[in-house]
Amino acid sequence: MQKKTFRFGNASVEYYFATGFSKLKEIANIKNAVIITDENIFQHHQKKFKGWNVIVLKAGEEYKVQATVDSVVEQLIEMEADRSTTLIGVGGGVITDITGYVASTYMRGIAFGFVPTSLLALVDASIGGKNGIDVGVYKNMVGIIRQPSFILHDLVFLNSLPGNEWRNGFAEIIKHAAIKDAAMFNELESNSVASYKKSKTKLCELIQRNALIKTKVVQQDEFEKGDRKLLNFGHTLGHALETQYELSHGEAISIGMTYASSISMKLLRFKDASRVSGLLDKYGLPTFAQFDKEKVMNVLKMDKKKKRNSINYVLLEKIGKGIIKEISFQQLEELL
Ligand SMILES: NC(=O)c1ccc[n+]([C@@H]2O[C@H](COP(=O)([O-])OP(=O)(O)OC[C@H]3O[C@@H](n4cnc5c(N)ncnc54)[C@H](O)[C@@H]3O)[C@@H](O)[C@H]2O)c1
Secondary structure, three states: OEEEEEEEOOEEEEEEEOOOHHHHHHHOOHHHEEEEEEHHHHHHOHHHHOOOEEEEEOOOHHHOOHHHHHHHHHHHHHOOOOOOOEEEEEEOHHHHHHHHHHHHHHHHOOEEEEEEOOHHHHHHHOOOOEEEEEEOOEEEEEEEEOOOOEEEOOHHHHHHOOHHHHHHHHHHHHHHHHHHOHHHHHHHHOOOHHHHHHOHHHHHHHHHHHHHHHHHHHHHOOOOOOHHHHHHOOHHHHHHHHHHOOOOHHHHHHHHHHHHHHHHHHHHOOOOHHHHHHHHHHOOOOOOOOOOHHHHHHHHOOOOOEOOOEEEEEEEEEOOEEEEEEEEHHHHHHHO
């Protein structure tokens, strides 16, 4: 087992990269742990869960809500879970968010760990300790920042990941490259989803590199006072679009990154907006789109990151260097 320990403020998180799921028994006590997963993952990997206490949730963002939290809590009470129980979220970002949120509030907080099974959860959602749920159209409106005890990567789960979920994951990987890692941006340009799927070594390296990019950013700024805000590249507009249109998270932030790059071109003389949209396109993601500006602006004005009349927007100075710029809503409306 490859184990690395990362500190986030007072908390430390053990990362087990490239580790078989069977090793989970050595990390958590099978008798005193409860796995939370969703029906897709359970159906494809049922054998792996043998012997574990499991709560299987319906799959999908629409279930990342308080009603699901209530039902999990009721099941935990029924299972007589107590302060010594560890919750383990085995799934995509919806499952890791719900698990972290429930664990942070059940009996005022119990231990939890993650086995991310989607590309997006491997490189992004499982890292950094943000755990939240949606309220109506507002994504992640309620939540907490609390670190898991461990994260275990078993890439065998990816064998059953549907094609559109690969694209969602690559949207976050391209985001990391755009804001932090020009060399990785070049590497992505000369590869494709297919080439990464073909070479497990290359994929494994890419996933770890991305997990470490996010880890480093969060370690330096756990409570989003500075650099962590960069991780919102493409997300401000992306979240607003996601609530208004039938778009996946990856598609929405891809459009968000395209517009943020074009705003960067107008405000910062960023030269490579077409490279960003070209790369997104190469990974099967949408770029420019038609949307109802007024509706989307109304949602943006409710964004958690907004100030009174303005919003902090993540822009690119160059590939690999994201910066934060305050833009008034009026200016943003004109730029869009
Ligand atoms: N906490 C954070 O810091 C953070 C960061 C980014 C995203 N998120 C959240 O993550 C969520 C998106 O994550 P996601 O895309 O992983 O969503 P998800 O959990 O809904 O997973 C996407 C779909 O893939 C399926 N799936 C996942 N792994 C599978 C596998 N191995 N085999 C077969 N099917 C599999 C799921 O059942 C689901 O249908 C959003 O709710 C977003 O807000 C959180």
